[in-house]
Amino acid sequence: MASLTTRPRDAQTIPVSLDVNGKIYELDIEPHELLLDVVRDRLGLTGAKRSCDMEVCGACTLLVDGRPVSSCTLPAFEARGKRVETIEGLADKGRLHPLQESFIEHGGFQCGFCTPGMILAAKSLLEENPDPSEADIKHYMHGNICRCTGYKKIIESIRAAAAKMRSARSRS
Amino acid sequence: MRFEREIDINSPKEKVWRFLWDVDRFIACVPGCKEAGTVEPGKSYTATMVEKVGPFRVEFPMKIDVLESRDLSYIKAQATGSDSKIGSRMKVELDVSLAGDGDRTKLSLGASVDILGKLATLGHSMIKRKADQVMDQFAGNLKQKLEAHA
Amino acid sequence: MLRRFRLEEPETIPEASELLGRHGETARIYAGGTELLLVMKEGLAHYERLVNIKKIPNLDRVKRDDGVISIGALVTHRRLSVDDVLNKQLPAFVAMEKNVANIRVREVGTIGGNLCFAEPHADPGTLLLALGAKLVAAKAAGSREIPVEKFFVDAYETALEDDELLAEIRVPVMPSHSAAAYLKFGYLERPSVGVALFLSLDGGAVREARVAVGCAGPTPRRIEAAEEILRGKSVDEASRRMDEAGRLAAGASDAIGDLHGSKEYKEHIVGVLLKRAFAQAVEQCR
Numbered sequence: 001m002a003s004l005t006t007r008p009r010d011a012q013t014i015p016v017s018l019d020v021n022g023k024i025y026e027l028d029i030e031p032h033e034l035l036l037d038v039v040r041d042r043l044g045l046t047g048a049k050r051s052c053d054m055e056v057c058g059a060c061t062l063l064v065d066g067r068p069v070s071s072c073t074l075p076a077f078e079a080r081g082k083r084v085e086t087i088e089g090l091a092d093k094g095r096l097h098p099l100q101e102s103f104i105e106h107g108g109f110q111c112g113f114c115t116p117g118m119i120l121a122a123k124s125l126l127e128e129n130p131d132p133s134e135a136d137i138k139h140y141m142h143g144n145i146c147r148c149t150g151y152k153k154i155i156e157s158i159r160a161a162a163a164k165m166r167s168a169r170s171r172s
Numbered sequence: 173m174r175f176e177r178e179i180d181i182n183s184p185k186e187k188v189w190r191f192l193w194d195v196d197r198f199i200a201c202v203p204g205c206k207e208a209g210t211v212e213p214g215k216s217y218t219a220t221m222v223e224k225v226g227p228f229r230v231e232f233p234m235k236i237d238v239l240e241s242r243d244l245s246y247i248k249a250q251a252t253g254s255d256s257k258i259g260s261r262m263k264v265e266l267d268v269s270l271a272g273d274g275d276r277t278k279l280s281l282g283a284s285v286d287i288l289g290k291l292a293t294l295g296h297s298m299i300k301r302k303a304d305q306v307m308d309q310f311a312g313n314l315k316q317k318l319e320a321h322a
Numbered sequence: 323m324l325r326r327f328r329l330e331e332p333e334t335i336p337e338a339s340e341l342l343g344r345h346g347e348t349a350r351i352y353a354g355g356t357e358l359l360l361v362m363k364e365g366l367a368h369y370e371r372l373v374n375i376k377k378i379p380n381l382d383r384v385k386r387d388d389g390v391i392s393i394g395a396l397v398t399h400r401r402l403s404v405d406d407v408l409n410k411q412l413p414a415f416v417a418m419e420k421n422v423a424n425i426r427v428r429e430v431g432t433i434g435g436n437l438c439f440a441e442p443h444a445d446p447g448t449l450l451l452a453l454g455a456k457l458v459a460a461k462a463a464g465s466r467e468i469p470v471e472k473f474f475v476d477a478y479e480t481a482l483e484d485d486e487l488l489a490e491i492r493v494p495v496m497p498s499h500s501a502a503a504y505l506k507f508g509y510l511e512r513p514s515v516g517v518a519l520f521l522s523l524d525g526g527a528v529r530e531a532r533v534a535v536g537c538a539g540p541t542p543r544r545i546e547a548a549e550e551i552l553r554g555k556s557v558d559e560a561s562r563r564m565d566e567a568g569r570l571a572a573g574a575s576d577a578i579g580d581l582h583g584s585k586e587y588k589e590h591i592v593g594v595l596l597k598r599a600f601a602q603a604v605e606q607c608r
Contacts, residue, residue: 012328031329031372054360055427056511067400070426073359077329121425143424226440226478227350228366258365290364297442297580298477301540 021089395434568593
């Protein structure tokens with residue numbers, strides 16, 4: 001992986017304060033290091049996966065300032081001064097996020113490989129649109145690919161989570 | 173991908189046949205082909221294929237094997253190469269037929285090109301277009317060089 | 323694997339232009355990187371220096387500038403897809419941007435980067451052709467306007483000079499009783515065929531028509547022959563001649579058979595999309 005290869009002494013590095021799931025990591029990052037590799041190899045957060053490596057499948061989806069990005073093709077220095085969220089940061093002190101609960105309840109995953117990316121993408125969808133129609137969900141999630149489920153359960157999980165989150169908001 | 177060309181050359185068959193086996197002159201007709209070498213005359217050769225499309229550049233060291241040849245009428249050859257930097261392989265099956273008498277020769281070229289690996293997925297249309305161009309230039313160069321040697 | 327490169331972060335256009343001029347082919351402009359980093363990861367191209375232009379101010383505005391909509395080169399597809407000014411002035415452009423690639427590419431990729439990379443299988447260039455856009459290229463010495471017809475030279479090649487960067491896209495405001503439509507077709511990751519139509523009506527007749535086909539050939543192109551058939555005709559007559567217009571557009575699209583489909587199939591799709599685009603645009607013109 002890029003970040004584990006030999007770094008010449010005179011390599012250009014950029015000092016970056018990386019905020020990942022609310023925790024600050026002070027790192028010296030070379031321009032060519034990709035966010036996926038920094039998060040997986042340097043920070044040990046392996047929820048995001050390298051799958052297609054060409055921005056098409058969504059298995060590497062991370063949220064940067066709440067917005068979904070392909071971390072396989074985003075240099076890590078681009079996350080300086082921004083908030084990075086990975087799947088590991090979703091649960092709040094052991095309490096699962098409504099999306100995580102929903103995916104479990106409604107069978108929104110089988111092998112689980114695409115799931116971290118799916119859930120993060122769905123999270124940003126629901127932040128933008130708390131009451132998405134099925135067409136809205138399909139359009140937003142179009143770039144997250146799943147080989148196992150056939151998508152029906154994923155859509156159900158997202159709708160159920162959306163409903164749960166809406167009623168939680170109206171109660172508070 | 174299959175490409176076919178037919179060229180009429182104002183040059184007798186014998187001259188054309190000799191030219192085809194003159195590796196350096198033959199390779200010089202293929203745009204992007206350089207550094208021709210003979211491993212075993214009449215049987216196996218080497219060359220490097222360099223192609224550029226916009227900002228993209230690929231370099232394939234090729235191994236060329238003559239599979240079949242019939243004096244003054246037919247050659248079948250296979251060229252294979254791989255660019256490990258980009259994880260792609262190229263295979264070309266080339267067949268050349270000569271027909272004609274006197275001072276005119278009809279040269280029929282056929283090339284079956286297979287590109288494998290990431291290059292093929294990412295740039296299939298571009299490869300096709302480029303290969304077409306290369307074939308056109310190759311045929312044109314052959315004709316020009318052969319007729320100049322009259 | 324992405325090889326090591328040096329990052330430059332100029333804060334002005336002259337600085338960026340000067341870096342390009344100094345380092346020539348070994349340097350390239352970098353914004354979203356959604357196309358560029360892919361080919362660098364594949365090893366198909368390498369640049370020793372990437373010139374990050376995201377610190378240069380005023381390249382990310384969308385505004386109405388009299389009779390022109392000005393779009394900064396650094397505006398992401400995502401921002402374009404939700405922009406209020408664009409939604410009011412160029413709804414067809416917003417609709418196209420909403421469907422570029424996927425949500426992640428839209429989030430990071432910029433309109434300028436998309437146009438400058440000049441990937442044949444892309445959407446924006448085709449519609450900008452039909453909209454008669456002008457692209458502003460800037461360098462240290464100044465800037466110039468390039469009509470979009472002259473911008474795409476070949477696949478992955480634009481008319482930008484070595485030390486120029488694309489700063490702005492200028493699209494004329496749509497006149498009243500006019501509409502644009504962009505339809506695309508594909509089942510791979512990138513679109514296989516894209517057709518854009520600009521239609522302006524006067525009474526019940528076609529005052530102006532601009533037809534563009536993209537993705538089929540190495541660059542998007544205007545199809546003047548199809549436009550001539552439509553221009554000056556009543557909407558009804560133009561509708562009746564759509565098959566012919568479709569055939570002309572298909573033939574002139576320079577389609578090539580490949581993984582995206584055979585030449586004949588793509589040409590057929592061009593005809594179908596043009597017909598649908600016409601119906602859609604007519605509906606919106608009224």
